[in-house]
Amino acid sequence: xxxxxxxxxxxxxxxxxxxxxxxxxxxxxxxxxxLIAAVFTxxxxxxxxxxxxxxxxxxxxxxxADLTFVLPATAIGNVFVALIARFWLNEPISLERWAGIVxxxxxxxxxxxxxxxxxxxxxxxxxxxEEAAVQLGEExxx
Amino acid sequence: xxxxxxxxxxGFWAATAMxxxxxxxxxxxxxxxxxxxxxIGDLDEIRARSGLKGAIRAVVTCPLFFAGVGxxxxxxxxxxxALNQRLPLSLVAPASASLTIVTDAxxxxxxxxxxxxxxxxxxxxxxxIGVYFLAH
Numbered sequence: 001x002x003x004x005x006x007x008x009x010x011x012x013x014x015x016x017x018x019x020x021x022x023x024x025x026x027x028x029x030x031x032x033x034x035l036i037a038a039v040f041t042x043x044x045x046x047x048x049x050x051x052x053x054x055x056x057x058x059x060x061x062x063x064x065a066d067l068t069f070v071l072p073a074t075a076i077g078n079v080f081v082a083l084i085a086r087f088w089l090n091e092p093i094s095l096e097r098w099a100g101i102v103x104x105x106x107x108x109x110x111x112x113x114x115x116x117x118x119x120x121x122x123x124x125x126x127x128x129x130e131e132a133a134v135q136l137g138e139e140x141x142x
Numbered sequence: 143x144x145x146x147x148x149x150x151x152x153g154f155w156a157a158t159a160m161x162x163x164x165x166x167x168x169x170x171x172x173x174x175x176x177x178x179x180x181x182i183g184d185l186d187e188i189r190a191r192s193g194l195k196g197a198i199r200a201v202v203t204c205p206l207f208f209a210g211v212g213x214x215x216x217x218x219x220x221x222x223x224a225l226n227q228r229l230p231l232s233l234v235a236p237a238s239a240s241l242t243i244v245t246d247a248x249x250x251x252x253x254x255x256x257x258x259x260x261x262x263x264x265x266x267x268x269x270x271i272g273v274y275f276l277a278h
Contacts, residue, residue: 059201060186062179066256067172068247068266075243075269078276100275107268110261118257 003070005057007077013050015081020044065116072111075104151228160224164217164238169245171213173253178206180254236277240270 020043024034038044061070079101085091093101152160182188182200189197201207224234247266251258258266 059175059179062176063182063185067176067250067254068256068258068262070176071172071243071246072262072265072269075273078273082276096275100272100277103268103272103275105272107265107272110268111265114259114261118255 002057002061003073006054006061006070006074008080009050009054009057010074011077011081011084013047013054015084016043016047016050020047066118069111069114069116072107076108079104151230156227157229157233160220160227160229161234161237161241164220164224164234165241165245167213167217167220168238168242169249171210171215171217172242172246173249174206174210174213176210176250177254178204178210181206232277236274239277240274243270243273 020041021038023043024038024041039048058070058074061074065073082093082097082101086093151157178201179185182204185197185200188200192199221234221238225231243266247258247262250256
C-alpha cells in the first residue's frame with residue numbers, strides 16, 4: 001500500500017502542479033510575490049499536499065525496504081501517468097512509449113518477486129539461532 | 143530596441159557534465175536519505191511505539207537525512223540550471239531519470255551494502271530503458 005502511494009502521489013502531485021501553473025498568468029521575476037500567492041490556489045495546494053504525501057510514504061518505504069527495491073517498484077507510477085494520459089486525457093501514445101510501458105511493467109514484476117530487504121549478518125545469525133532452537137525443540141520432543 | 147538572439151545549445155561535453163551533475167547529486171541524495179531511514183529503523187514500528195510525533199522527531203533529528211535532502215535540493219537546482227542553459231527538457235529529463243536508476247543500484251551496493259542480485263540488476267536496467275522510452 002505504501003509503495004502504491006509513492007507511485008501514485010508523485011505523478012498526481014506533478015500533474016496538479018502543472019495544471020495549476022499553466023492556468024495562472026505568466027509569473028515573472030519582477031513580481032516574485034505572485035509565486036507565493038500561487039501556493040494558495042486550489043490545484044497548486046492539492047499538488048503540494050500530494051507531494052508531501054509522496055515524500056512521507058517514500059521515507060516510510062525506505063525505512064523497511066532497500067533503495068534498490070523501492071525505486072524500481074515505484075517506477076510503475078510512470079506507467080500510471082501514461083495510461084491516465086491515454087484513457088482520460090485522450091493523448092496518443094507512440095509505439096516507443098508502449099515499449100517503455102511494457103519494459104517498466106516487466107522490470108517491476110521482476111523486482112517485486114524478490115525480497116524487499118537485504119538480510120543483514122545480525123538478522124541472519126538470529127534466524128540461524130531460531131532454526132537451531134526449533135530443531136533442538138523437535139529433538140527434545142522425540 | 144535590441145532583441146537578444148536565442149542562446150546556442152550547449153555542446154556535447156557541457157551537456158554531459160550537466161546531466162552528470164544532476165545524476166550524481168540525485169544519487170547522493172537518495173543514498174543518504176535511504177541510509178538515514180535504514181539507521182532510524184521501521185517508521186511504522188516507531189509510530190506504533192511513540193506516535194506520529196515520535197516518528198517525525200526520529201526523522202528530523204537524523205543529520206544524514208538533512209544531508210540527503212540537501213543533495214536532492216542540489217540536484218533540483220542543477221536541473222533548473224541545465225534547463226536555463228537551453229539543454230532540451232526532452233533530453234535532460236529522461237536521461238537523468240533513467241541513468242539515476244542504474245547509479246543508485248551501484249551506489250546502494252557499495253555504500254548501503256544492499257544485496258543487488260541478478261534479479262535487481264535486470265529490473266534496474268529494464269526500468270531504466272523503459273523510463274527512457276516513455277519520457278523521450
